[in-house]
Amino acid sequence: MLTEMQGNALRLVDCDRRAVDLGLTRGMTLADARARIPDLVALETQAQADCEFLEALAGFCDRFTPLVALDEPHGLILDITGCAHLFGGERGLGNLAGRAMQRGGLKLKAAIAGTPDAARACARHGLGGIIPPGQEEAWLRPLPTAALDTDAETVIALSRAGLKTLAHLAERPSETLSARFGEAMAVKLRRILGHEDRRITPLRPPPDCVVERHFAEPFADTASLEAVVVRLIGEAARVLEARGEGGRVFELGFFRSDGAVRRLALETGRPSRDAKALLRLYRERIETLSDPLDPGFGFDAIKLAVPLCEPLDTPQHSLDGRAIEEEAVADLVDRLVTRFGRDRVLRFAAQDTHHPVRAAKALSAAAPLPDAAWSAPEPQEPPTRPLQLFEPPQPVEAIAEVPDGPPIRFRWRRLIHDVARAEGPERIAPEWWRDGSDEPMRDYYRVEDAEGRRFWLYRIGFYEAGNNPPRWFLHGLFA
Amino acid sequence: MSETASTLSDLRRSLSEAALRGGPVAAGRIGLGVPALDEVLNGGLARAALHEVYAAEVADLAAATGFALGLALRAGAADEKAGAFSSEAAPGSREETRNGSSERSILWARQDFVDAEAGRLHAPGLNEFGLDPSRLLLVRARDGEGVLRAGAEAARCSALGAVLIEPWGEPRPFDLTASRRLALAAEASGVPVLLLRVAATEAPSAARTRWQVRALASRALEANAPGAPAFALRLLRQRGGVAEREWRVEWDRDRHRFAECSLFDRSFRTDHAAPLSRPLVPLSGDGQIAADGRDTRLRRAG
Known part of the structure; x- marks a missing residue:
């Protein structure tokens, strides 16, 4: 017995065979059902789990045909055009699927027909089975109007008008039907009776x-x-x-x-x-x-x-x-992509910006590289950009000449570096159109310490401006 | 029909691959551009082999990276000096190999931890070092095992110019067997495999040569600006050759070669008449550059 919160009451949404035999019906409140049968076992529905199971089932049915569509909440529609002969004809395919479901503890009610709607109506509201080609109308005329899958009110309205089966509807001119109940119903009726076909939307697009x-x-x-x-x-x-x-x-x-x-x-x-x-x-x-x-x-x-x-x-x-x-x-x-993943095998693409971090973009090597050429380095100049870049930049303590000289000594990772050579500042302005106007200007210095290691440092702020002392960061390492 | 076509194309492919592999370059050596060094190395580094580059200290990683990258670039470029030492290089083939192999991709397998410790590879910096970043294939691996796998996979691909493998520390998979495997792969494919080791002690390996690299003060440019990348090299081991020698070299980006620099001769290569580096001009005139009157007041910041 499964229940679900509908409105303000817990109602029964599904009952097993024994519950039906005891006179319980769908839509009854749980309190009513309990009053009748006190030792009732009721569980809450798990729509998500149901849906996942149905999808797994659709995956299973992929072995019969690549075109499998979900028909929620409890159905699957398979387009078996051109597939049935591989499994011993339509009957063989139906038996095979039935046996497979039975092994998994499921009960299968299946129908095979010329159009998806005819098969669906036959399976849901009829006896199921295989409808011979072109016989849809004859087979499905006796079905109740509920097979149209409209809301309960429409079904009641139809039955009040004395229209109880699809045959009654089919005898009326479709214009009057669509005038009263909408065009959708007329279309649905034509589809169920096999006058009109439609494409199912498969869960997984059919492969080429x-x-x-x-x-x-x-x-x-x-x-x-x-x-x-x-x-x-x-x-x-x-x-x-x-x-x-x-x-x-x-x-x-x-x-x-x-x-x-x-x-x-x-x-x-x-x-x-x-x-x-x-x-x-x-x-x-x-x-x-x-x-x-x-x-x-x-x-x-x-x-x-x-x-x-x-x-x-x-x-x-x-x-x-x-x-x-x-x-x-x-x-x-x-x-390498198969082993390490797309985002771990990279190529670098040049970007048109002076911002040091954004100047290169690491793109997956699996996709073709955009065609952007790197500017040739200026001949006879040492590299002005570091081989390796810290992101984010690492704060350092530095002593520097005022107002904007290079650092004379700085401490990075607890080690003091005495600067022997330096060049700068190279002022790199922030990209206000991306960073906003608050981003401070950076003055970059290429420095080399007494041991010959080369660093790329920058300073934020000025010594004279206000009370905030400037801050120093280490951004990269030169070879 | 289609089967014979595919067999035919397979044969064609293996033939041309064999031709690539067996060419004079593949059999040859990578000259470093420094005559004294190349002489000790019998004409340069063996191309189809494994070479190890150790950073002397963790802080020398950038220098070791630069040296290894330089080697990889040398492997891509044909050397004018190489002909003097290697007899196989036929005069006609050299120009062809220069065009062919200088544009081959370089694969760099790097452990994530290196990125955290020493910074990520910076493409504009690579570009200014002389490597066109579009030639670089970077594989970022989470651990030493991944780096080794990527490196081993790449070392088997004869279409690469060089393979750089950069783990951090001493991951367990980097043992003697692994290095033998890399060396065999390099021999089979003819691709130089460079193993860049940092925070690692020397261990027995199948490498043909082993280098230790330390950062070296560069030759200052005008206004005491740092000059071209310079390295203090130490050849720790060379199989079947002299070892334990030291050199001081700098990287000549424009000619894609190393050049020896003497510690005492600061005016080294003056015939070159390099135009002196200018101090860089600020982009906007917000803060004034200290002109001549150098203010010597010092302030502590940060």
Whole structure:
């Protein structure tokens, strides 16, 4: 027995068979039900958990067809166009799904029809089963008007008018129906009776390319698992090659015999259909899984989907080996991205700003680098920017010449550094359009201490201005 | 049909990869640009090998980083001096390798802790050191093991110009076996692998050479401004060669080479006639620069 807070009272939202036999109905308040049956077991509904379970179930059904849509709260709609023959026809598919659900302790009521709405109405309000093509109207006419899924008031209004079944409605001209109850109802009726088809919105968008293997017996052996993956990858590569495309994302679905589905995604930096490189990525991915692939009682299906494809011409090898080198580096980047994650394999892009921190942006190497050239350093000058930059800058204590001389001595990380050489100040103004006008100006100095270590220090504030003494920060280290 | 095509392209690829690997550059050495140093090294650092660079102290990390980066850049650039020592370098191939390999990517695997201790890599600084930042591939790893994995993976890729591996301290995975593996990978791919060690004591390894780097006072420019990066190098170990020698070098960014600097001869390389560095001019005239009348009053701040 499940309850839910509706308005101000706890009401029953779902009852099991025994409760129904005892005369309890949905919508009854829990207090009423308790008055009738004192030792009632009532639990609160968990809509979130229900939803998650339904989604997991949808993932399971992915083995039948890639087009699975949720029909909340308790249903799934599968578009099995062109799939049924793989499972022994529609009847075979229905039996297979029924048996699978039964194993998981669920009771399946299923219907197969020409349109999703017809099948749904048949499963929810009829007896279920397989409606032969073109027979939707004949089968579904006897269903009650509740099959239209409108609110209770409309159903009552219809029944007051003497319209109790879909047949009664279908006999009326649709103009009068839509005039009284809205166009939506007329459309719904046409759909249920199979006069009009609609597309379902699948939970997972259908991939551009899918290859899969189903096994008569589940198996759990890692070596044969990899052998299957190798064949799938090879097959997908051939399909992609024939189309002149390459995949950016490859998704492997491992369907366990107990219904659990594990999905692994492989991403590549550029479209690819190189079976060897993909296999390396797969191995890398398997190796870096935080929770390893658990075969349980074995997998009974494996599916490789390519959700994202891009045009890829047959590679033309140039004579100087330049393209091959670039490709080898891109392969390496893919492997590193698979192992370490997108945000850990980086390239630097130049930014048009004088702000020291913003002058470079670290971007993921998985995406192509924006084309911004770095300005060539001025010849015969020493580097004016440090190799390594502290972010945030580290405060230091410094003694400096007034008003704006370089520091003479400073203390950083408890060590005193005596400055032997210095250059500056290089004044870097804040970017008021980004930082706001409160950000203080910075005077940067390149200094070298007595031991030859080179630092980049800056001062905020001036010695003369007001009472606040200026503060010194260490921002970077030169080689 | 498609299978034969892919076999054919695989063969083509392996052929051209073999050609890349077996070229005169791959077999050759990386000249540092300092004749005295190159002589001791028999013509330069072996290219297809593992080399270790130790920072003398933690505070010398920036200097060690600079030296290792310099080596990586030298590995990318063909050296005019290299021909004098290595007999394999055919005259025709040199120009080609300069164009080909100087633009190869450099992979830098860095442990997160180094970023916290010594600051992040700063792309404009790399640019001013002579490395075009778009050539750099940075892998940030959480721990020593990750750094080693990334480095080992990269060392097998013959399309890279150099691989820099920078762990912090002495992570457990960096043992003799790991260094042998890196050295073997470097030999197979022909890519120099530079292991940058900081806060670590020397340990037996399969490295061909081991360096210790200390920061060195630079040659002052006009107005006592710090000059080009300078390093005090110490060759701690060289397999099958002389070791325990010291040099003082500075990095010549414009020519992508090291140059020896003598401690006593401050006027070293005056023939070069470098235009003297100007003091930098402030961007806005808010605070006045102290002109000639240097105020010598000192104040404590911070």
